[in-house]
């Protein structure tokens with residue numbers, strides 16, 4: 107079996123590539139990073155190391171890489187594989203859609219074998235988004251054929267893979283835990299199930315539970331941690347006031363999830379505790395600026411802060427920690443993150459209220475808006491504390 111995977115980065119190599127390899131796939135990674143592509147082409151293998159006491163390792167071999175800038179080469183390869191996966195970042199999907207469409211077009215000209223395309227990004231409906239982007243490049247005839255022969259099952263992926271600091275540039279250190287959940291209802295007959303993947307009939311509860319617990323808690327710790335001058339999530343999670351913010355936010359999103367999906371309360375509390383343990387894994391060094399990256403995406407209406415806050419608010423659940431995390435996100439002024447820079451410029455130019463409305467979609471009438479704005483002013487006090495800690 108053959109697969110093309112877009113994005114040979116942390117989750118690409120450390121999670122998707124590993125599981126596909128373990129299921130018997132030969133994986134061709136597509137990336138635009140020339141160094142990564144050339145190393146994978148030369149070595150044809152890499153190692154995944156678990157962040158645990160034993161530092162278990164796994165060899166992933168029979169891999170290759172394709173230059174993502176070479177559309178014709180990538181499309182020809184897609185025409186001949188069984189599976190296409192992505193882990194490039196949800197905002198990059200629009201840049202790979204034309205190449206995938208070209209691959210589908212070539213494939214449909216000569217084959218009636220089904221093709222599955224799965225976006226493994228942190229977003230609701232990632233594969234569906236990719237499908238819409240790909241369909242923009244297909245002729246009406248090919249769209250009709252693709253409706254029958256090409257499936258885009260949505261998925262949720264969970265494994266913490268930090269920025270890598272290894273001497274071997276292909277080695278990737280990952281946390282031991284993983285969960286890859288795929289919407290079975292969108293899978294076509296003939297799909298060979300991927301070992302280690304959990305296929306479910308309805309994905310929404312799984313993806314919302316993951317995004318609004320793991321990622322909500324993670325960014326909450328990151329934005330508060332950044333404000334207080336911590337460099338890693340492990341450092342931030344030693345600060346009890348930050349842990350209290352994270353727990354508070356997860357109780358708010360948890361209460362909303364329990365109401366929406368009738369989750370068992372005790373099981374959900376256990377899920378939260380397991381996630382807090384994962385954040386403090388002492389064998390990982392996970393930088394706060396990675397977890398806080400792209401604050402505009404993280405503050406958007408469908409993402410990990412605003413959507414659970416809106417849900418909770420609808421159910422009459424008091425929301426203060428999620429809005430406090432939004433307020434902290436608005437203080438994330440990391441100069442190397444283009445979205446953080448844009449956000450800070452917007453605040454400087456137009457003030458906090460207009461910025462909140464523009465990026466979160468929360469109108470000035472929303473109580474969540476007023477609370478986040480008020481908390482933004484209260485958090486201002488941490489600015490000097492952060493600078494002091496970073497200078498020390």
Ligand SMILES: NC(=O)c1ccc[n+]([C@@H]2O[C@H](COP(=O)([O-])OP(=O)(O)OC[C@H]3O[C@@H](n4cnc5c(N)ncnc54)[C@H](O)[C@@H]3O)[C@@H](O)[C@H]2O)c1
Nearest residue numbers: 113114115116117137138174193194195196227228266267
């Ligand atoms: N790292 C994690 O813990 C984790 C866990 C679950 C989900 N995710 C999600 O996985 C995705 C990737 O995250 P990551 O941490 O692996 O990021 P990353 O930056 O390590 O990897 C992304 C890779 O995509 C490549 N890329 C960018 N543009 C491309 C293009 N046009 N064509 C082909 N390749 C391109 C980059 O060069 C990079 O190698 C994100 O959506 C993220 O939210 C990450």
Ligand SMILES: O=P(O)(O)OC[C@@H](O)[C@@H](O)[C@H](O)[C@H](O)CO
Nearest residue numbers: 228263264265266267321324397
């Ligand atoms: O990848 P992002 O930017 O959506 O979120 C940053 C982290 O929270 C995220 O990568 C987690 O490590 C991951 O989602 C764990 O499964």
